[in-house]
Amino acid sequence: MTVVEILIYTCLVIGVVFNSLGVLGLLRFPDLYTRMHATTKATTFGSIFTSLAVVVYGLSMFFSQNASQYLNLAIHAFLAAAFLAFTNAVSAHAIARAAHKSGIKPMLAVVDRLEEAKL
Amino acid sequence: MIPFLVTTGMAFLLYLILTAGSGSIGFWSLSELAMGAVLAMITGLVTRKFLCRSESYRLLSPIRLLLLLVYVPVPFFIELMKANLDVAYRVITLNIRPGIIRVHSGLKTDLGIFMLANSITLTPGTLSVGIDEETNDLFIHTINIAEGDEKKEIIESTELFRLVNLPAWIRRIAE
Amino acid sequence: MIDVWILAVFCLTVLMAFAVVRLVLGPTAPDRVIALDTVNTLVIASMILLGVVFQEIIIVDVAIVYGLLSFVSTLYIAKYIGGEL
Known part of the structure; x- marks a missing residue:
């Protein structure tokens, strides 16, 4: 096994583990907002790492075989991961705001300043 | 033009x-x-x-762009790692104490607020839920509020990040 | 080497099935939306991996477009839930 393969395996394992933690959190947590913590953070992080494995693979193939399609693969995978991180953060904020507006209260909450502020 | x-x-x-x-x-x-x-x-x-x-072209200056390129892979990624280890711990133990708190951001521009809200959503135990558009304060759902923090009316944004001072980085980039 | 990628895609597919459980159960509409969002994220991640399995870059391009479209649809569903539409 070469260094590159070890790197790819590590990235894939980290990605799949954090993705499964995100889905586990989606199933286990008691209410919407805590579920959202699990899904936005863990699945974004896991997907970034699986894409990083593809980037490492593409770059290593590009440097060993000097074929430009692998460079293309690496760049596109990196761009997809960047878009994914950005869009997940924005859509999580949008859903949380909409849910609070439509009257879903956080369960088990010790304090709710947004409810007090009445925006 | x-x-x-x-x-x-x-x-x-x-x-x-x-x-x-x-x-x-x-x-x-x-x-x-x-x-x-x-x-x-x-x-x-x-x-x-x-x-x-918003008719502001601040992000076109090369120093700010360079800072943004440093900000995403280094300080932001450190906090992202920590956030995920934190979420992993909470998913396995279900040890939570949630609530929505008000955080004073101290930023003035839309771009700064936007970056801070997105950074907060992807970093430890916090999720931005709403924005007070007059004072630019953020309302943040926190998964584990520290004892006594729920009595404070308002919390400084620097208290949310333990390892790296992300609000200072954002102020340098966006304002 | 290729087998590892297929194994990872298989794991992600199993996770999608579990996320669909929340999509069916979910007591409120926003719960279903975040379950759908999770499924979308996993689909994009596995599409990028499939680009390596089949040695086709076009799949990654499709993943980018899919991600942007799912982002727009999520924003509109959020607007609908918040009563602004």
Whole structure:
């Protein structure tokens, strides 16, 4: 096994583990907002790492075989991961705001300043 | 005129990134460059009112762009790692104490608030839920409030990040 | 080498099935939306991996477009839930 393969395996394992933690959190947590913590953070992080494995693979193939399609693969995978991180953060904020507006209260909450502020 | 130029430049840059490795002029072929220029100009004409809505061109300065390129892979990624270890711990133990708190951001521009809200959503135990548009305060759902913090009316944004001072970085980039 | 990628895609597919459980159960509409969002994220991640399995770059391009479209649809569903539409 070469260094590159070890790197790819590590990235894939980290990605799949954090993705499964995100889905586990989606199933286990008691209410919407805590579920959202699990899904936005863990699945974004896991997907970034699986894409990083593809980037490492593409770059290593590009440097060993000097074929430009692998460079293309690496760049596109990196761009997809960047878009994914950005869009997940924005859509999580949008859903949380909409849910609070439509009257879903956080369960088990010790304090709710947004409810007090009445925006 | 400036919005059109900025949008066209961004669209052309994205096209160049997506078609890298197609030919021999640098990395690109002549047909891709010509097609990219035409498409970028059409995109700039159609969407010039959306990208530069707030009429501020601060992010065009090279120092801020360089800081942004450093900010995402280093300080932000450290906090992202920590956030995920934290979420992993909470998912397995279900040891939570949630609530929505009010956080004073101290930022003035829309871009700064936008970056801070997105950074907060992806970093430890916090999720931005709402924004007070007059005072630019953020309402943040926290998964594990420390004992006594629920009595404070307002919390400084620097208290949310233990390892790296992300609000200071954002202030340097966006203001 | 290729087998590892297929194994990873298989794991992500199993996770999608579990996320669909929340999509069916979810007591409120926003719960279903975040379950759908999770499924979308996993689909994009596995599409990028499939680009390596089949040695086709076009799949990654499709993943980018899919991600942007799912982002827009999520924003509109959020607007609908918040009563602003």
